[in-house]
Amino acid sequence: MKSIATAAAAIALLSAAPAAAETVAVTADRLLDVESGRYVEAPVVVIVDGKIASVTPGGEVPEGAAHIDLAGHTLLPGLIDMHVHLDGRPEYGGYSGLQFTDQFWSAIAVSNARAMLDAGFTTVRNLGDTDYRVIGVDQAIGEGWLVGPRIVTANHALGATGGHCDETFLPPSYGAKSPAAADGAAALRAAVREQRKYGAEVIKACATGGVFSRNTAPGIQQLHADELEAIVDEAHFWGLKTAAHAHGADGIKAAIRAGFDTIEHASYADDEAIRLARQNGTYFSMDIFNTEYTLSQGAANGVLEENLAKERSLSQAQRDNFRRAHEAGVKMVFASDAGVMPHEDVGGQFRVMVEYGMSPIEAIRAATVNAADALGQAGQVGVLKPGAWGDMIAVDGDPLADVGELADVDVVIKGGELVN
Known part of the structure; x- marks a missing residue:
């Protein structure tokens, strides 16, 4: 002994x-x-x-x-990408992903994390996944078992029952529902706490409908003002950043007024939304490159015509409003929505950002110092x-x-x- x-x-x-x-x-x-x-x-x-x-x-x-x-x-x-989905691939659109077991997507997340790092993105913000797959990948990277970027993850995205961040592709007999879909301020506060409990560093909420869901219109608001305010208040109480998926002008403005730190997509931002974003120092996080992949490859990948039609209806408006927001002085960050497009190709967005009004240094800052500030990590990454x-x-x-x-x-x- x-x-x-x-x-x-x-x-x-x-x-x-x-x-x-x-x-x-x-x-x-x-x-x-x-x-x-x-x-x-x-x-x-x-x-x-x-x-x-x-x-x-x-x-x-x-x-x-x-x-x-x-x-x-x-x-x-x-580089920093402020909007990715590591557990998705665009090759499996519509219902085609249902052919795989659930844990297939965990393996996909491992591969995508390495692809993002190899593309030069040493930090990514993962805005929504299923079954806490990405926090697991992040932990494995931290422990040295995997190679990948620094990951700031939201875990499950919050949203209204039947809204863009709920499960909307299957009939009632399947009982498919996102565990973070909730209704009312109190229930959404609880959902914030649940995501934080399992490692979320940012809370994402779907303020409007979206492109890649069924029976939701991108321009229509889906969470009430008091619900959005409750999400932000609870997240900030716990020291978490917030991101609002918002295509339509009403949803964008409601999310800015509620205090969200970043607005994702911002496709139909009107003059008032742009003015509010500038006044409040809210970042726009606009994915203006992936439409090229979706509209050229989406049908072959199984994306439904309903979803392609929505993409066609908003893609040019989003690019035009990217230019308008930038010219007005809204703070901007680089965001690809990787998963909708291949993770390894997201660097192509820099070209489009310059095409739609940014100088090269402004586009680079969007993916470095601006993104670091929006993450709450200024001086730690992006410089x-x-x-x-x-x-x-x-x-x-x-x-x-x-x-x-x-x-x-x-x-x-x-x-x-x-x-x-």
């Missing part, structure tokens, strides 16, 4: 001793300071235990540091400066001259570790 006790004591002492700090130095031709929009020449980025310790122009690689030499490349912060996570990407061209460079990144580093 004495020897066992002695060994246990030795193990405890070893465990308590601080481990040697792991130092990594990344060098490249230049680094884009996304806040100033200027390049830093010949940077040396020193990362200690996963976080940036220093960024020095023309500096020296510290002795003993692991060196990642990216000569010929430009460094940027790791390359001391104190932030050592998350970065490298491209071999000039993203300020051609933002399309971000659709095909060459190198991805997360927490100082080369992952692609």
Whole structure:
């Protein structure tokens, strides 16, 4: 017994001793300071235990540091996608997904998480999944069992019974219902607490109908003002951010007045909605690229004509209102709605953001500093400066001259570790 006790004591002492700090130095031709929009020449980025310790122009690689030499490349912060669904794939539209067992989608989430990271998105916000699949993937990434991005997840999205965030494709005999569909302020407060209980860091609610549901119209509001207010009040009470799915103008305005932090889609935002968003500092999170995939591939993937018709009716309006909101000074973040389109292709949205009014640096900021602020993680992600996570990407061209460079990144580093 004495020897066992002695060994246990030795193990405890070893465990308590601080481990040697792991130092990594990344060098490249230049680094884009996304806040100033200027390049830093010949940077040396020193990362200690996963976080940036220093960024020095023309500096020296510290002795003993692991060196990642990216000569010929430009460094940027790791990208942030503010609206993804990791447990979905667009190849399985309409009813075609019913051919698979429930846990098929957990495996899909693992694959999609890696695809997003390989595409340069070192942080993603997952706005709705089923059966807590994505929080499980996030935990496995955190424990080192999987490779993937940092995930901020909502778990189940809240919504009205029969609304966009409920199960609307099956008849009553199946008893299919989202566990977060609820009616009335008190029930929705309880739903907020339930999602937080199982790891949600953001609460998503469906304020209007949507495209990929049945018997819901995107432009029609589906939660009352007092219900939206209760969701926000309860989420903010627990220190959680909030995101409102809202296509129609009435739902957008009700969600802004209720205090939601981001408005997803914002397709039919009118002048008053844009004015309210600017006044309240509300972020618009507009997925203006995925329509190209949906309208070209959706029918072949099993998407129902009802859903395709809704997409056709709103896609151009959403793009036009993206331009109008940006010109009016509304704060904007990058959002792809990956799952509706392939996760590996979402970087193509940068091109469309520039086509519809943003400069390249504004589009890049939407996926870095703006997104970090909307997440409540300013200074932690979306920048390359001391104190932030050592998350970065490298491209071999000039993203300020051609933002399309971000659709095909060459190198991805997360927490100082080369992952692609």
